[in-house]
Amino acid sequence: MDYKIQASELNLHYGEFHALIDVNLAIRPRAITAIIGPSGCGKSTLLRCFDRMNELIGGVRVTGRILLDGSDIYNPSTSLTQLRRKVGLVFQRPNPFPLSVFENVAYGLRVHEAPDKARLEAVVEASLRATWLWDEVKDRLDMSALGLSPEQQQRLCISRLLAVEPEVLLMDEPCSALDPIATEHIEELMRNLAEKYTIVIVTHNMQQAARVSSETAFMLLGELVEYGPTAGIFEKPSDKRTEEYVSGRYG
Ligand SMILES: Nc1ncnc2c1ncn2[C@@H]1O[C@H](COP(=O)(O)OP(=O)(O)OP(=O)(O)O)[C@@H](O)[C@H]1O
Numbered sequence: 289m290d291y292k293i294q295a296s297e298l299n300l301h302y303g304e305f306h307a308l309i310d311v312n313l314a315i316r317p318r319a320i321t322a323i324i325g326p327s328g329c330g331k332s333t334l335l336r337c338f339d340r341m342n343e344l345i346g347g348v349r350v351t352g353r354i355l356l357d358g359s360d361i362y363n364p365s366t367s368l369t370q371l372r373r374k375v376g377l378v379f380q381r382p383n384p385f386p387l388s389v390f391e392n393v394a395y396g397l398r399v400h401e402a403p404d405k406a407r408l409e410a411v412v413e414a415s416l417r418a419t420w421l422w423d424e425v426k427d428r429l430d431m432s433a434l435g436l437s438p439e440q441q442q443r444l445c446i447s448r449l450l451a452v453e454p455e456v457l458l459m460d461e462p463c464s465a466l467d468p469i470a471t472e473h474i475e476e477l478m479r480n481l482a483e484k485y486t487i488v489i490v491t492h493n494m495q496q497a498a499r500v501s502s503e504t505a506f507m508l509l510g511e512l513v514e515y516g517p518t519a520g521i522f523e524k525p526s527d528k529r530t531e532e533y534v535s536g537r538y539g
């Protein structure tokens with residue numbers, strides 16, 4: 289099996305604080321992998337390692353290795369621009385730019401290349417179709433993105449990433465600001481996108497992890513306690529700590 293992402297002996301320190309401890313994790317391509325665990329266990333930190341976003345924070349030290357398609361993303365020769373194009377991050381709160389719907393989706397393309405009008409329009413339409421947003425906004429592409437509902441904004445942010453043809457989508461609690469119906473819609477979208485993209489989702493919601501993911505990683509205090517097929521993690525965990533967490537005894 290060729291894994292999309294492979295982290296080995298990954299350690300991360302925030303100053304003196306050891307936030308990720310010897311994490312080993314291999315992520316399957318074109319699947320949804322969930323990272324679960326109680327607040328503060330390092331889920332977001334781990335996710336941010338995959339596109340090297342932690343480097344924006346001062347005092348962070350990372351050791352170990354992360355391979356993306358077999359290449360070390362911490363290798364000095366890795367281009368951060370290329371990495372961030374390949375690996376897109378969806379945030380907890382939808383964060384569209386205060387620009388029109390069209391310009392939000394066109395943004396990345398304008399940064400990476402100088403697209404002509406026809407290409408730009410084609411990419412914007414395809415990216416909005418991929419998140420089922422096209423029919424909802426095609427007559428008002430000039431409206432401010434901030435006028436969309438939170439759920440539409442989250443799909444717009446996903447469209448914005450898709451426009452630059454990523455391979456991996458990292459999602460950090462992408463539904464936590466959404467109501468249950470909007471959440472269901474985003475989950476359906478994720479399952480659909482997983483046919484083409486590798487998705488890693490951090491979630492506090494164990495039902496969500498059970499519903500959408502094929503593999504689940506359980507973290508506790510910076511360590512990856514258990515990782516494997518989602519059904520096994522929830523129904524037959526091998527570590528007592530996993531069992532206590534998934535049965536709702538803490539967290
Ligand atoms: N920039 C930072 N500087 C110092 N410590 C940090 C920083 N970011 C996170 N931490 C600490 O690292 C640990 C892991 O944080 P992280 O945000 O990755 O956890 P999390 O599992 O995503 O939590 P939550 O479920 O609340 O989002 C926590 O103890 C947190 O306080």
Ligand SMILES: [Mg+2]
Pocket residue numbers: 331332333460490
């Ligand atoms: Mg977090």
